[in-house]
Amino acid sequence: MSFDTQALFVLLPAIHRIRDAEMAQANGLERGPLEELIGVLAEQISVADESLEQLYDDLFIETCAEWVVPYIGDLIGYQSLHNVVAKVASSRAEVAHTIALRRRKGTALVLEQLARDVTGWDARAVEYFQRLNTTQYMNHPRLDNLQSADLRKGEALEWTGSAFETANRTVNVRRIESSGRHNIPNVGLHLWRIQAYPRTLSAAHREGPHRYRINPLGFDMPIYNHPQAEVEITHLADPDNVPWPLSRRRMHHHLERYYGERASVAGTLDNPNPSLQLFVDGVLIERDKVRICNLSDDDVGWANSPPPGGIYAIDPQLGRVALPAEADDPSDVRLKWHEGFSADIGGGEYERGDSLPVPADLTTLVRVPDQHSTLASALVAIAGNGVIEITDNSRYSEIVAINVVDEGRVEIRASNNCRPVLDLGGFSVTGGENSSCIFNGLVISGAPLDIADEADNQLAKLDLIHCTLVPGIELNTDGSSRQAGAASLIVAIHGVDIGIQKCILGAIRCHERSSVRAEDSCIDANNPEAVAYAGIDGESPGAVLSLLACTLIGKVHASEMSLVSNSILLAALSATDSWVVPVRAERKQAGCVRFSWLPFSSIVPARYQCQPDSAEAGLQVTPGFTSLHYGTPAYGQLAGSTPDQIIRGADDESEMGMFHHLYGAQRDTNLRIRLAEYLRVGLRAGIFYES
Numbered sequence: 032m033s034f035d036t037q038a039l040f041v042l043l044p045a046i047h048r049i050r051d052a053e054m055a056q057a058n059g060l061e062r063g064p065l066e067e068l069i070g071v072l073a074e075q076i077s078v079a080d081e082s083l084e085q086l087y088d089d090l091f092i093e094t095c096a097e098w099v100v101p102y103i104g105d106l107i108g109y110q111s112l113h114n115v116v117a118k119v120a121s122s123r124a125e126v127a128h129t130i131a132l133r134r135r136k137g138t139a140l141v142l143e144q145l146a147r148d149v150t151g152w153d154a155r156a157v158e159y160f161q162r163l164n165t166t167q168y169m170n171h172p173r174l175d176n177l178q179s180a181d182l183r184k185g186e187a188l189e190w191t192g193s194a195f196e197t198a199n200r201t202v203n204v205r206r207i208e209s210s211g212r213h214n215i216p217n218v219g220l221h222l223w224r225i226q227a228y229p230r231t232l233s234a235a236h237r238e239g240p241h242r243y244r245i246n247p248l249g250f251d252m253p254i255y256n257h258p259q260a261e262v263e264i265t266h267l268a269d270p271d272n273v274p275w276p277l278s279r280r281r282m283h284h285h286l287e288r289y290y291g292e293r294a295s296v297a298g299t300l301d302n303p304n305p306s307l308q309l310f311v312d313g314v315l316i317e318r319d320k321v322r323i324c325n326l327s328d329d330d331v332g333w334a335n336s337p338p339p340g341g342i343y344a345i346d347p348q349l350g351r352v353a354l355p356a357e358a359d360d361p362s363d364v365r366l367k368w369h370e371g372f373s374a375d376i377g378g379g380e381y382e383r384g385d386s387l388p389v390p391a392d393l394t395t396l397v398r399v400p401d402q403h404s405t406l407a408s409a410l411v412a413i414a415g416n417g418v419i420e421i422t423d424n425s426r427y428s429e430i431v432a433i434n435v436v437d438e439g440r441v442e443i444r445a446s447n448n449c450r451p452v453l454d455l456g457g458f459s460v461t462g463g464e465n466s467s468c469i470f471n472g473l474v475i476s477g478a479p480l481d482i483a484d485e486a487d488n489q490l491a492k493l494d495l496i497h498c499t500l501v502p503g504i505e506l507n508t509d510g511s512s513r514q515a516g517a518a519s520l521i522v523a524i525h526g527v528d529i530g531i532q533k534c535i536l537g538a539i540r541c542h543e544r545s546s547v548r549a550e551d552s553c554i555d556a557n558n559p560e561a562v563a564y565a566g567i568d569g570e571s572p573g574a575v576l577s578l579l580a581c582t583l584i585g586k587v588h589a590s591e592m593s594l595v596s597n598s599i600l601l602a603a604l605s606a607t608d609s610w611v612v613p614v615r616a617e618r619k620q621a622g623c624v625r626f627s628w629l630p631f632s633s634i635v636p637a638r639y640q641c642q643p644d645s646a647e648a649g650l651q652v653t654p655g656f657t658s659l660h661y662g663t664p665a666y667g668q669l670a671g672s673t674p675d676q677i678i679r680g681a682d683d684e685s686e687m688g689m690f691h692h693l694y695g696a697q698r699d700t701n702l703r704i705r706l707a708e709y710l711r712v713g714l715r716a717g718i719f720y721e722s
Contacts, residue, residue, distance in 0.1 A: 039069050092126055097123070125145075132264075137709065137711035139156040140156070144264050155220075155273060157194055158218055159213045159219055162197075175197075186284060216715045217716075223722050227369040227371060229257070232424055233247055233450070236249035241354040243351070244350060247452040248506055250507065250510040252349075252510065254276070255369040255664075256276075279324065289302070290307050290345075291305045324337075337353050376553070377474070378472045378497045382447065396420060397409050398419075419441075424449055429455065431458050431459075434461050435460070437464045439463065440469070445472030460480065461485060465491050467492035474499045482524060485524075489526075495520075496530075496532045503516070516556050517538065519539070522541040526544065527546075531549040539554060540566065540573065543566055553582045554585070555584045558584070559585060562585055565586075565587070565588040577595070578596070580596070580598060583598065592623075592624060597691050615635070630649070654673055655669065655673045
């Protein structure tokens with residue numbers, strides 16, 4: 032039933048409505064007092080009606096409010112776990128599956144589904160006792176239980192050592208908690224921490240005539256498959272259900288699984304969400320014109336050029352595309368592909384809606400390329416006060432110079448679920464009195480962000496949100512930095528309040544009388560012995576520094592550390608270094624360093640629960656990283672060999688560093704608690720991270 036004002040008002044007797052209209056006309060009002068009263072009643076009835084609808088929704092686990100989930104769980108005897116990972120692994124899915132899991136308690140299907148529900152990561156359960164070499168019983172031969180691997184099955188050999196290995200092994204008597212796997216009581220739960228992030232119609236980087244790199248920054252990197260959801264609990268995960276880098280062999284043999292459209296049925300996809308699609312000048316290249324091959328470098332260029340006949344060659348392991356030699360060199364090459372990374376950091380096609388407020392004055396919002404083809408023309412249009420929103424995943428190569436008016440605010444941002452790349456020849460910001468500038472969701476390379484020391488530059492505030500300022504400014508084709516250690520952010524004036532949230536950037540040079548606050552971010556000077564944070568000259572003290580759950584790679588010299596918490600400051604001195612210590616704050620009487628890792632010799636304010644806690648411990652308690660090479664899927668991720676004092680060393684027992692907000696340690700703990708309830712007697716489970 033509709034409870035709007037007019038629907039209720041027409042239910043009144045006509046005489047009352049006529050008198051109310053006369054009173055409104057006599058007093059020059061749009062509505063009479065009776066109609067106003069009915070409006071208030073209609074509003075309250077709508078609130079009550081909405082509450083009644085929500086009460087009905089709260090009867091079902093799929094539609095109930097989040098606060099109702101534990102109460103429904105209590106009805107079926109569900110015991111809540113540590114509730115620190117609600118944003119990354121809600122208990123709703125586990126409660127919904129509890130009855131189905133209990134019916135199949137102890138099976139690999141249940142353990143796999145349990146791992147997905149509890150951790151929120153993709154998972155695969157492996158019963159290692161089924162992968163043991165055994166003596167065959169002649170009345171019950173097991174034809175697949177071979178003592179040696181079948182070398183004719185090349186695709187199966189790709190999975191050797193992974194969760195999908197089909198080869199059998201001799202028994203390993205070590206406990207599975209001590210990395211022993213192949214034994215009678217052992218079940219392994221393999222988890223994927225790296226996720227596949229979509230890149231939709233992303234502009235490829237032109238290497239030369241008919242040759243393109245898929246990554247718009249122009250370096251080689253693997254393409255990930257788009258994981259297909261498992262619709263039934265009775266299905267064990269296979270390689271298509273988890274985020275894996277695509278191999279040449281697998282994509283060649285199963286091209287229909289990973290590449291877009293069939294030529295035989297126009298407009299139809301085998302897979303509604305393919306891992307890869309190629310568009311040339313806006314036209315989708317059909318599957319029968321695509322070949323998967325090795326496009327590695329040879330003496331003269333790329334090996335294995337595509338054969339004649341309009342064939343397009345793709346190398347998923349290197350992320351390269353070769354176009355037909357007989358075709359005209361196109362003006363626009365774009366792809367839909369997937370990139371591996373650990374978290375929603377640095378900009379990407381993930382949800383950023385909370386950080387994109389709508390301006391009060393919509394006339395100040397201009398869109399690129401919808402209304403303006405370049406950022407320069409859009410900056411002219413807003414005249415130093417407004418919002419520029421980039422609505423695609425193109426690559427913009429230009430010079431950007433921003434001048435914010437007095438009391439003005441300029442914001443350049445990517446639309447939600449967009450990831451444009453700005454390859455700039457210059458990047459500067461100036462501002463008038465009380466002016467501010469915001470960058471949101473951008474990937475920036477080619478030039479540092481420079482706030483120069485000019486007479487009229489009085490910029491007061493700078494915010495970087497979900498941005499990447501490429502460490503080392505630009506990348507070579509192998510992914511190495513062209514200007515290793517170069518500053519990505521240079522603030523040469525005083526009084527600037529700099530906020531950095533969920534960003535990746537290179538070294539920072541900042542005036543001593545400004546301030547920098549970073550949260551869930553990485554500041555990377557490309558080497559622990561390089562200078563990551565200092566004054567403009569790279570030696571003098573930089574601005575007041577605050578780090579909350581950050582990873583900082585390189586030496587630090589700050590005027591003051593107001594707060595450093597749950598962070599890792601990976602810094603070291605070279606043999607010929609002029610610095611006395613790798614991390615230093617000029618004023619030690621102010622500020623605090625807590626629940627963080629930094630060299631024991633550092634000169635900083637009062638330390639609280641920091642690691643290492645002694646010079647001797649510094650030799651053992653050190654952070655290990657899977658990769659510190661920007662552009663690799665595991666960039667910034669702590670390795671499994673990292674000591675527990677760091678993995679669980681934050682103030683909430685999560686890991687230190689930029690991925691603190693993923694609560695990896697709590698997910699691991701929750702899964703181990705839940706396994707005690709669902710494992711069969713005599714079985715032991717181990718947790719292994721595939722990525």
